[in-house]
Amino acid sequence: MIETIFDKGKAGRNATSFPSDAATSGTGLGIPAELLRGDQDGLDIPDVPEVEIVRHYVELSRKNYGIDNGIYPLGSCTMKYNPKVHESIASMPGFCQVHPLQALQSAASSQGILRVLHEMASILASLTGMSAFTLQPAAGAHGEFTGLLAVKRAMMQKGLEKEKNKIIVPDTSHGTNPASAAACNFEVIEIESDEYGLVDVEALKKALAPGDVAGIMLTNPNTLGLFEERILEITGLVHEAGGLCYYDGANLNGLCGLCRPGDMGFDVVHVNLHKTFATPHGGGGPGAGPVGAKEGLEEFLPGPRISMEHGEYGIAMPEGDWPGSIKAFHGNIGVILRAYCYVKALGVEGLRKSTRCAVLNANYLKAQLKGTMRVPYEKRCYHEFVGSDEGFPNGVTTDDIAKRMLDLGVHSPTIYFPLVVHGALMIEPTETESRSRLDGLLSVMKRIRAEAENDPATVKKAPVTTPVKRLDQVRAARSPVLTVSALRDMDEKRG
Amino acid sequence: MNIPDSLKYTKTHEWARIEGDVLVMGITDHAQHELTDIVYVDDFPDIGSRVQKGRTVAVIESVKAVAEVFAVVSGELLAINAALEDSPELLNKEPYDAWIAKIKISNLEEIEDLLSPDAYKKELTA
Numbered sequence: 001m002i003e004t005i006f007d008k009g010k011a012g013r014n015a016t017s018f019p020s021d022a023a024t025s026g027t028g029l030g031i032p033a034e035l036l037r038g039d040q041d042g043l044d045i046p047d048v049p050e051v052e053i054v055r056h057y058v059e060l061s062r063k064n065y066g067i068d069n070g071i072y073p074l075g076s077c078t079m080k081y082n083p084k085v086h087e088s089i090a091s092m093p094g095f096c097q098v099h100p101l102q103a104l105q106s107a108a109s110s111q112g113i114l115r116v117l118h119e120m121a122s123i124l125a126s127l128t129g130m131s132a133f134t135l136q137p138a139a140g141a142h143g144e145f146t147g148l149l150a151v152k153r154a155m156m157q158k159g160l161e162k163e164k165n166k167i168i169v170p171d172t173s174h175g176t177n178p179a180s181a182a183a184c185n186f187e188v189i190e191i192e193s194d195e196y197g198l199v200d201v202e203a204l205k206k207a208l209a210p211g212d213v214a215g216i217m218l219t220n221p222n223t224l225g226l227f228e229e230r231i232l233e234i235t236g237l238v239h240e241a242g243g244l245c246y247y248d249g250a251n252l253n254g255l256c257g258l259c260r261p262g263d264m265g266f267d268v269v270h271v272n273l274h275k276t277f278a279t280p281h282g283g284g285g286p287g288a289g290p291v292g293a294k295e296g297l298e299e300f301l302p303g304p305r306i307s308m309e310h311g312e313y314g315i316a317m318p319e320g321d322w323p324g325s326i327k328a329f330h331g332n333i334g335v336i337l338r339a340y341c342y343v344k345a346l347g348v349e350g351l352r353k354s355t356r357c358a359v360l361n362a363n364y365l366k367a368q369l370k371g372t373m374r375v376p377y378e379k380r381c382y383h384e385f386v387g388s389d390e391g392f393p394n395g396v397t398t399d400d401i402a403k404r405m406l407d408l409g410v411h412s413p414t415i416y417f418p419l420v421v422h423g424a425l426m427i428e429p430t431e432t433e434s435r436s437r438l439d440g441l442l443s444v445m446k447r448i449r450a451e452a453e454n455d456p457a458t459v460k461k462a463p464v465t466t467p468v469k470r471l472d473q474v475r476a477a478r479s480p481v482l483t484v485s486a487l488r489d490m491d492e493k494r495g
Numbered sequence: 496m497n498i499p500d501s502l503k504y505t506k507t508h509e510w511a512r513i514e515g516d517v518l519v520m521g522i523t524d525h526a527q528h529e530l531t532d533i534v535y536v537d538d539f540p541d542i543g544s545r546v547q548k549g550r551t552v553a554v555i556e557s558v559k560a561v562a563e564v565f566a567v568v569s570g571e572l573l574a575i576n577a578a579l580e581d582s583p584e585l586l587n588k589e590p591y592d593a594w595i596a597k598i599k600i601s602n603l604e605e606i607e608d609l610l611s612p613d614a615y616k617k618e619l620t621a
C-alpha cells in the first residue's frame with residue numbers, strides 16, 4: 001500500500017513551533033491580523049515532522065531513475081547531464097525574484113535577466129543561422145506549432161493559404177510533426193524514406209508537383225541518426241515549389257557548432273533547450289522550445305521580445321494582431337537561463353567538442369553492438385542510431401529487451417520509434433558518458449542477447465527488480481489508474 | 496500468417512470482402528500481429544460521408560504505435576463496426592471477423608487494384 005505524505009501526517013506531529021501568540025493574532029509573525037484566514041481549521045497541510053518529510057521524498061526519489069543515477073540512452077530525447085551550477089545560478093534572487101514586466105516600470109531594476117534573454121536569442125540565432133528568435137514556446141512541440149503558424153501567416157500574406165495548405169513530413173518524423181501541422185489546420189503528406197533511411201528525393205518531387213505544399217518539416221540528423229546528405233537539394237526543391245522549410249531542432253545536438261540549419265536552407269527552426277542545451281526535462285517540464293526565423297518571417301514570431309536601445313534592455317510588446325503571445329511573458333525563463341549558462345560555460349569550441357563526443361559515443365556503441373543486435377542502417381551515424389529486434393531468438397521483442405534493461409540497472413532506449421525500423425531501439429548515449437559507462441551498457445545488451453538465447457523466460461517477465469513490475473500495458477492504456485484514490489478503489493474491489 | 500483465400504488485400508495491410516456493391520474491410524492478421532495489443536480504434540469519418548481510396552477511415556492505437564487504416568476504395572461510408580469501441584481487442588483475436596468499415600463502392604474499377612491472396616503473401620515475404 002502506498003503511503004502518501006497525507007497518510008503520514010497526524011495532528012501534533014509537526015515539529016515547527018511558532019511564537020505563542022503567532023497562531024492566534026498573527027502579530028508575532030508580522031502578519032497583519034486582517035490577512036490571516038478566519039477559519040480555525042486552516043489549510044489541509046499534513047502535520048509531519050521535518051525528518052519524516054525528508055525521508056518521504058528521499059524514498060520517492062530512490063524509486064526513480066534519472067541521469068544522476070546512470071546512463072539514460074533515450075534516443076531523440078538527449079538525456080545529457082544537467083550541470084548543478086546552473087541550479088545555483090537560476091536560484092539567485094536577481095533572476096528568480098523579478099517580475100516579468102518589472103522593466104516596464106523600471107528598466108534598470110531587471111537588466112540582468114533581460115540581458116540574458118536578449119543574448120540567448122542572439123546566441124541561438126547565430127548557432128542556427130536565423131535572424132531572430134522568440135523565446136516563448138515551452139517545448140519542442142509548442143515550438144513546432146508556433147513555427148508553423150508563422151509559415152501559415154507567410155502564406156496568408158501572399159493570399160495563398162487556401163492554395164498551399166499541405167505540409168510534408170517524412171515517415172521517420174516524430175509524431176509531434178504531423179500533429180502540429182494538423183493543429184495548424186494543414187493537411188499532412190507523409191513521404192517514404194529511401195533504402196538508406198533518408199528523404200526520397202523522387203517521392204518529394206512527386207509530393208511537391210501539385211503545387212499545394214506550404215512547407216516541409218525535417219530534422220537533421222534525422223531520427224535514424226543519419227545526416228540528410230541531399231539537404232540543399234531538398235530545401236531547394238521546396239523553395240522552388242513556393243514552400244518553406246521547417247527545422248525540427250530535436251536533433252540539433254548532432255551538429256551544433258559544426259553546421260547550421262539556416263545554411264542548409266531552413267527558414268524556421270525550433271530548438272529544444274532541454275535537449276541540446278542541457279536543461280532538465282524534469283518530470284515532463286518545463287522545457288523551452290524557442291523558435292527562430294529568417295528575415296522576412298521574423299514579424300510572424302510571437303512576443304514580447306527583448307529590445308536593446310541606448311545600452312538599455314527593455315520589453316517590446318508584440319504589435320498588430322498576429323500572432324500575439326503564445327505563452328505568458330517571456331517563456332520559461334529559468335530554462336532559458338540554464339541554457340545560457342551552458343553555452344557560456346562551454347563556448348563555441350566546447351559546444352563543438354560536445355557534439356563531436358556525442359557522435360563518437362554513438363558510433364562506438366553502434367560498432368560494438370555488431371553481432372548482438374541488428375542495426376539496419378549501416379552508415380556512420382551522428383548522435384544516435386536505431387537498432388532492431390529482428391533476429392532476436394525465441395520471440396524476444398524490443399519491449400522485452402527494454403524492460404530487461406531496467407532490471408540490469410540502466411534506462412532503456414526509446415522504443416518503437418521511428419516506425420520504419422522493425423521493433424526500433426533508438427539509442428542516444430550523449431557526450432555525457434565515459435567509455436566505461438558505454439562498455440557497461442554494451443555488456444547489459446550482450447547479456448540480454450545471451451539470455452534471449454538460453455533463458456528467454458527471464459527476459460519476457462522482466463522487470464522484476466524495479467519498484468513497479470511488468471505492467472498490463474493494455475489495461476494501463478484503456479483504463480489508466482492515475483491517482484492514489486483510484487488505486488485504492490481498485491485494490492478494494494480486488495479485495 | 497493467416498491469409499484467407501476468399502479475400503482481397505492491400506499493400507497497406509487491409510483486407511476486403513466484396514458483397515455486391517458494398518465493400519467490407521478490416522486489417523490483416525499480419526497487421527494486428529505487428530501492431531501488438533490494440534487499445535483503441537477511433538477517428539472514423541461520419542457515416543454517410545464520402546471516403547476516398549487511400550485516405551484514413553480509422554486510427555488504431557496499440558500499446559506500441561498509432562496506425563492509420565486506409566479506405567480500400569472510394570465511396571460512401573455505410574457503417575463502422577460499433578463493437579470495436581468497447582472491444583478493440585477483437586482486431587487482435589479475430590482480424591478477419593472484426594470488420595472495421597463498410598463502404599458503398601462508387602467505382603468498381605478500383606477493385607481491380609486489390610491484391611490476390613498470393614500477391615499479398617508475396618508482398619509480405621518481399
Ligand SMILES: Cc1ncc(COP(=O)(O)O)c(C=O)c1O
Pocket residue numbers: 076077139140141142173174176177219223248250251272287289
Ligand atoms: C524528433 C523530435 N521532434 C520533436 C519533439 C518534441 O519535442 P518536445 O518533447 O520538446 O515537445 C521530439 C521529442 O522527443 C523529438 O524527438
